Amino acid sequence: xxxxxxxxxxxxxxxxSNLTFAIDRVVQQGGPxxxxxxxSSAITAAVDGDQIIINNRTDGLPWLENLSINKSLTFVSAxxxxxxxxxxxxxxxxxxSRNVTIVGLRNTSTSGNITRTGTTPVNRTVVNILxxxxxxxxxxSSAGINLYxxxxxxxxxxxxxxxxxxxxxxxxTINADAVSTEDVxxxxxxxxxxxxxxxxxxxxxxxxxxxxFCSNNYVRSGNQSAMIVxxxxxxxxxxxxxxxxxxxxxxxxxxxxxxxxxxSQTSGTLTVENCTIGGNYNGVSNGSHAIYAQPTAxxxxxxxxxxYYNNYVAGYNPSSSLNNVSNFSSNYSNYNIDGxxxxxxxxxxxxxxxxxxxxxxxxxxxxGVMGGSYSIANFLPYMSNVESSRVNFMNTxxxxxxxxxxxxxxxxxxx
Numbered sequence: 433x434x435x436x437x438x439x440x441x442x443x444x445x446x447x448x449s450n451l452t453f454a455i456d457r458v459v460q461q462g463g464p465x466x467x468x469x470x471x472s473s474a475i476t477a478a479v480d481g482d483q484i485i486i487n488n489r490t491d492g493l494p495w496l497e498n499l500s501i502n503k504s505l506t507f508v509s510a511x512x513x514x515x516x517x518x519x520x521x522x523x524x525x526x527x528x529s530r531n532v533t534i535v536g537l538r539n540t541s542t543s544g545n546i547t548r549t550g551t552t553p554v555n556r557t558v559v560n561i562l563x564x565x566x567x568x569x570x571x572x573s574s575a576g577i578n579l580y581x582x583x584x585x586x587x588x589x590x591x592x593x594x595x596x597x598x599x600x601x602x603x604x605t606i607n608a609d610a611v612s613t614e615d616v617x618x619x620x621x622x623x624x625x626x627x628x629x630x631x632x633x634x635x636x637x638x639x640x641x642x643x644x645f646c647s648n649n650y651v652r653s654g655n656q657s658a659m660i661v662x663x664x665x666x667x668x669x670x671x672x673x674x675x676x677x678x679x680x681x682x683x684x685x686x687x688x689x690x691x692x693x694x695x696s697q698t699s700g701t702l703t704v705e706n707c708t709i710g711g712n713y714n715g716v717s718n719g720s721h722a723i724y725a726q727p728t729a730x731x732x733x734x735x736x737x738x739x740y741y742n743n744y745v746a747g748y749n750p751s752s753s754l755n756n757v758s759n760f761s762s763n764y765s766n767y768n769i770d771g772x773x774x775x776x777x778x779x780x781x782x783x784x785x786x787x788x789x790x791x792x793x794x795x796x797x798x799x800g801v802m803g804g805s806y807s808i809a810n811f812l813p814y815m816s817n818v819e820s821s822r823v824n825f826m827n828t829x830x831x832x833x834x835x836x837x838x839x840x841x842x843x844x845x846x847x
Contacts, residue, residue: 457474458485470495470497471484485508494540501522524577526577529555532560557576559579566587570586572590589603598811602624602634604636608638612641612665616644635651637659653690654681657680658681658693660696662697672702676708693709693723693725703734704735706738712764739762739782782798791804791805
């Protein structure tokens, strides 16, 4: 193969690099002069751009503090491979172009939510949370926040704009932003409602202000539909759900009109590609659907190369002419915790055969979370601040023509 005539690498590297002249503020229990006896006191002394380096307490207890962050700061563990441990809430005050980065947090308080406060800025406050284990919620519910949540565990996550990569969470809600833009909300390689069972729905798409790209997620409901789409952005870009496993996981308590995928949007085109979607059936007239779609949603949604189990007859059956197939392997019970099948192999090499859809080994796309270039295997298991430098996500083109340009986006953290 001939070499490319030109190669341009756009390295949007290490979003969280230290600012020039930034100071390290060290938190250490009983530490020497110059260290801080609490995380809060380090925040008080810090200025924009500083890094708070946190040692765990020597008495074996967590830092018992409620943190209020009103500056652009980075929080990291003093020891590689060890998360910094606290119990308490974290409140982030929004401001123009403020940037708050939290790496390697272990917050074991079930009421220790991470929230935002203040007036919505014109330029969003950036909140980065990486390699963290959070027993409570991450609630960035309203506009003004650009949330990047990666390789972390949390309970319920609510946000309006950002990137959600490789997390294990109980539920995810995407609300509308203050301003409609041509940006894309990216939700890739997550387990949602699986190991941490969702109380109701697992993924709720409510935003009509940014497009949705939802890829290689295992989404499993606990007491409602697995994924609900009630609004989508309408415009030049198509909203996409790709290589996901969407499972309505009911036992005997199954309810009518709940589904693996429930669609009620009235605008915004949507394609559902290479997905496996499972419902449940209990008795003669009681069951959950694989797909339940209102007529308005059916008119603007296209299913291709999807496999579904929809034994409850009132559900929506995608067109078989677009290579969709009803198959028992999509039954709600036939999944491992990572979203792979426990029974059947009919999903292997059954997805879109186009070059742009190929698996990582360049074989034909597998239906479900292991298929395509964003296989969930890229994101599992979840990391816990195991290295000082790490690339969290890389975006490259699937096809590059000879003589073309290669653009590579890398997102990571350099401690």
